[in-house]
Every structure is written in structure tokens, then in C-alpha cells.
Amino acid sequence: MYEHILLPVDGHEGTAGAVEHAIDLAKTYGASLHVLFAVEVRGLDLLEEPNLGKFREELEAEGASALEEAEVRAEDEGVTTVTTLVHDDPREAILSYTDENDIDLIVLGQGREGLSRFLLGSVTDRIVREASVPVLVVGAGED
Numbered sequence: 001m002y003e004h005i006l007l008p009v010d011g012h013e014g015t016a017g018a019v020e021h022a023i024d025l026a027k028t029y030g031a032s033l034h035v036l037f038a039v040e041v042r043g044l045d046l047l048e049e050p051n052l053g054k055f056r057e058e059l060e061a062e063g064a065s066a067l068e069e070a071e072v073r074a075e076d077e078g079v080t081t082v083t084t085l086v087h088d089d090p091r092e093a094i095l096s097y098t099d100e101n102d103i104d105l106i107v108l109g110q111g112r113e114g115l116s117r118f119l120l121g122s123v124t125d126r127i128v129r130e131a132s133v134p135v136l137v138v139g140a141g142e143d
Contacts, residue, residue: 002029002104008036008094008123011066015109018138019070022104022107025136026079034082034101037063038093060085091126098133106135 007022009015026033039059067083074081086093098106108124128135 001025004029004033004034004101004103004105005029006034006036006098006101006103006106006110007070008038008106009066009070010037010091012091012108012109015138018032018109019073020076021136021138023074023077023079025105025107026074027077031104032080032082033074034084034097034103035067035068035074036079036083036093036097037067037085038090038092039063039085039087094123094127095130098131101134105132105133106131108137110133110137110139 002025005022005026007019009019022033025031030081039056064087067085071081071083086097088096094106097103106127108127110124124137128137
């Protein structure tokens with residue numbers, strides 16, 4: 001049923017359940033797990049050097065760590081992984097990656113709740129509405 005599963009990660013604990021679900025599904029279906037981290041580029045142009053370079057490096061390090069953690073957990077379960085770090089708006093990155101890599105399923109963590117979700121916008125809401133493939137949303141408390 002699934003050959004390529006996409007797991008966007010953001011490095012926050014609220015997405016741990018999504019990581020576990022994605023690994024389990026990939027293992028069950030013999031699918032490859034594509035782990036994606038998008039470094040948000042919107043607003044970075046407002047920062048001045050050297051702050052811009054330092055902030056970008058911190059985001060990239062956070063992304064590399066999140067990707068490595070998911071990859072190690074998946075490979076411990078015998079799941080083939082592909083990790084990718086991109087510089088793009090997370091919503092655009094997820095949708096583009098899905099279309100360009102024949103993704104069959106997107107597994108997303110729902111990390112934000114309440115007012116912060118509405119103030120910051122919701123990547124999950126947009127992906128659910130616009131993705132061309134099924135989307136599994138895993139709540140922060142679902143391990």
C-alpha cells in the first residue's frame with residue numbers, strides 16, 4: 001500500500017509520536033521513510049550579519065540533529081531512510097517534496113495547541129487541505 005512515507009520533523013518533542021507511527025508504518029509496509037527538515041527562510045532577511053549567519057547555522061544544526069535522531073531510530077528498526085534538509089517554507093517544502101518523490105503517505109505531528117497554533121499558523125492544517133496523498137496527523141500525546 002505504501003512504498004514511500006514522508007515524515008517532516010521539526011526537532012520538538014511534540015512530534016515524537018509521529019516519528020514512532022511513521023517508523024511503524026514503514027516497517028509494516030516495507031516502505032522507505034523520507035525524513036524532511038525545512039529551515040524556515042521567511043523573515044531571515046530581517047536579521048543582519050553576523051546574526052543571520054549564526055541563526056541559520058543554529059537552525060541547520062537543529063535540523064541535522066532531528067534528522068539524525070529519526071534516521072537512527074528508523075534504522076534500528078530495519079527501515080530504510082532518506083534524510084533531507086531544505087531551506088524553504090515548511091508547508092511548501094513538504095508539498096513539493098511529496099510531489100517530487102512519489103510519496104504515498106505523509107505522517108505529521110501536531111505539536112502546537114490553542115492560541116499559539118492560530119497566531120503562528122498551522123503547517124498541519126495546510127498540508128491536510130492541500131496534499132495530493134493521505135495525511136496521518138499524530139497528536140502530541142499519541143505515542
